[in-house]
Amino acid sequence: MIKILLPTLAAVTLTACCNTGTTVVLIPDAAGKVGQVSVTTKAGTTNLSKANESTAATKAEQSPTSAAIMSTDKIQTMFGDTLAKVPIPPERFRLYFSSGTSDISAETRAEIGKVIDVIKKHESCDLSVIGHSDRVGDNASNKGLSIDRAKAVAEILTSNGIDAKCMDIRYYGENDPAIPTADNVAEARNRRVEVEIR
């Protein structure tokens, strides 16, 4: 009897002692911002929305545990190895344009100078140049305008020795405003090219 029970007890203890399944922790990003994450199993959902909140989904057939704050010590124990290898996050610049044009102003040209310095500092051959517009004019012409702006910036970068092969040139048209507005509203902060240096 004892012989049969012992292995059973050992198995139970093993299961009880160790976390199995999925553990999720929501943590602040480099800017201190905390987002949200939903963790869903077949039996239910737990939403995390506060810094260092965590939940465990041990089995697919059980609801995830309620949200609970995980101590920074425990986060370090569980995730320290991984956090140590997180790459330096990308740096981003916004270069602004006048309404309806892809001409580069003197101020924007000066800002592009800073972008070039950062690309050289990172020794980066991985950057995106993404054109945007505000919502004046129709969607189709704004796509054209936003790609022209991205190309105008890319041209200055290449003429300063940045290899075109390192650039991922894209355009969003009016679909990713920095400041959301109603249609046909002029918004200077949305007439921009975003450069991300990775």
Added chain:
Amino acid sequence: MIQRDNRYVVRPTILCISLGILLLLPANSIANERIGLVKTYDPLAVAVRQGVEYQLEKGAEIFEGDTIITDPSGAVGIIFTDGAVLTLGPSGKLVVENFMFNPAEQKVSFISRVAKGTVAFISGAIGRISPKAVQFKTPTATLGLHGTKILIKVE
């Protein structure tokens, strides 16, 4: 006469096949666009791509569908084209199942499956444009990410 007729029949067929191949090529090259680059790395980490194993190192390219595997001393940090930063710690296995980044058409998606190991993830433009587009699947749960930074451990 018959031979000549055959020739005329065959030629347009060859032309059609050639055109077909030409039309397929650009489509393929778009589908095979790289989606990220390896920035940090501890040996040993590999990507399995269409059954072939590629050893990862700094600057290695990552493609949609890649299975990324680290051994007990391995780790890999990837920055994706939307600016998202994903780090897979030791003894990990993760598949980038679906990555679509076409913001002008509002077609964005970033779905990964974590089989085991620890992951640190900081969302990028895809998460900003469409919060529902960023998902992680694990053996027990599905995670819907609404911005910024999470840690995942799958045991």
